[in-house]
Amino acid sequence: MFTGIVEEMGVVRGLEFPSGPEGDAVLTVEGPVVTSDVRLGDSIAVDGVCLTVAGVDGAVFTADVMPESLRRTALGGLTVGARVNLERAMPAHGRLGGHIVQGHVDGVGALVSRSPGERWDDLVFAAPSALLRYVAEKGSIAVSGVSLTVTSVGSGSFGVSLIPTTLEATVLGALEPGARVNLEVDVVAKYVERLMAGGSSASAVGGVA
Template sequence: MFTGIVEEIGKIESISRGRNSAVLTISAEKVLRGTKIGDSIAVNGICLTVTKLMNNAFQADVMHETLSRSSLAEAVKGSEVNLERAMAADGRFGGHIVAGHVDGTGTIAGKKKDDNAIWYKIEASPHIMRYVVEKGSITVDGISLTVAKVEDNNFSISAIPHTVSQTVLKDRKEGDIVNLENDIIGKYVEKLLYVQDEETNGLIGARQKDNTKKSTITKDFLAKYGY
C-alpha cells in the first residue's frame, strides 16, 4: 500500500521491450534506502516489484496488463517518473489509501496558474469519472491530490507549487497522458451497495442464484456510522 506522497523523481535509464511486456531500469537514490529485491515501489502510481538492485538504480518487470492500462506504454528512455516506496507500518499517512493499481489513464486538457496554485483539468473516461467526487481524493501519476471540480467528462485539481516542483507535474502539459487511480473506498462502498447481476456480469454462479439478495447496507446506514 502507498499514500500518494512522492518521495523523489527518478529517471528511466533503459527499457527492454518484449512482445507484451517490458523491463525498466530506473535511476534513483532515496527509494533505494533499505529496499530489497521483491519490495514494491510505485512508479508514476504503478506498483512494481524490484527484481534487481544496482548502486543507483533498480529494475522492475512490467506486464502486458500494466502496459495496456497505463502511460508506461508511452515511456521512453530519459522519462522522469514519480517514485514512492510502500508505506511502512509505523509511517505517517500523509495522503490517502493508494493501491498502486492504475484504473486507467486521463489526458491533461488544460493547465493554468491561479495565484500560488496551478490548476490541471484532466479528461477521463466514464469508468473513471463515476468514482470522482468533489473534495474527494484521486491519484494522478502516483500523487495523492484533492479533486477541486468535477464536470461530465473531466475533473480539475489545484496543486501547490511545492507539489508541482517535487513531482513530474512540473513537466506535464496539455495533451499529456497521466495515470489515474480512483479512491478504492468508493469501489468497496459501491460493491456493498449494489449486488452484481448474474445476467449482465456473470459474476454470480448458477448455484447462488436463488440465494442472491440485495445488500442491506444503505446510504443512510453508512451516513449514520460516519462514512
C-alpha cells in the first residue's frame, strides 16, 4: 500500500520490450532515495503504478511491466530521460500522510488546462466517465501517484489545486496540457458500490497490479 506522498522524482534510464511491442516491458529507473534500502521483490510505485523490483544496481532499479499494466496505464509511453514520481510502499509503522493508494491504476486521464496562481496552480484533467462516478468534490484521487484533493467535478473532467511543494517535488509541476496521467480513484468508493449492488455485478473499473 502507498500513501500518494511522492518521495522523489526518478529518471527513466531504459524501457525495453523483449517480447515485442505488444508484449511485456522492462523498465529501468534511477532513484537514489527509493533504492537506498530496496530489496529484490519490494514494491515501488512509478507514476502511481505498483511495480515489483526485479533488479538493483546502485541507485538504479529495474521492474517488469506486464502487458495488462501497459494497456491500462501511461507507462508504455515513457521515454528515456523522462521524470517519474517514485514512492516506496508504506511501512506498517509509517504515517498515512495522503490517502490509501494501492498502486492499481484504474485508467488514464489527460491534462486539459492549468491556471497559475500566485503560489499554486489549478489543473483540470479529463477522465473517463466510468471513473468520474467515483470522484467527489473534496474527495481524494491519485494522479500519477500523487495524492490530491478534488476541487471540482465536471461532466467529463475534475479539477485539483497544487501547492508549491507538489509543484516542485513531483512531475505534475511541469506537466503540459495534453499529457497523459495515471488515475487511481478512491478504493473505498468502489467497495461501497460493490456492496450496495449486493456483489451481483462486477465493478465498472478494474486496477492493475
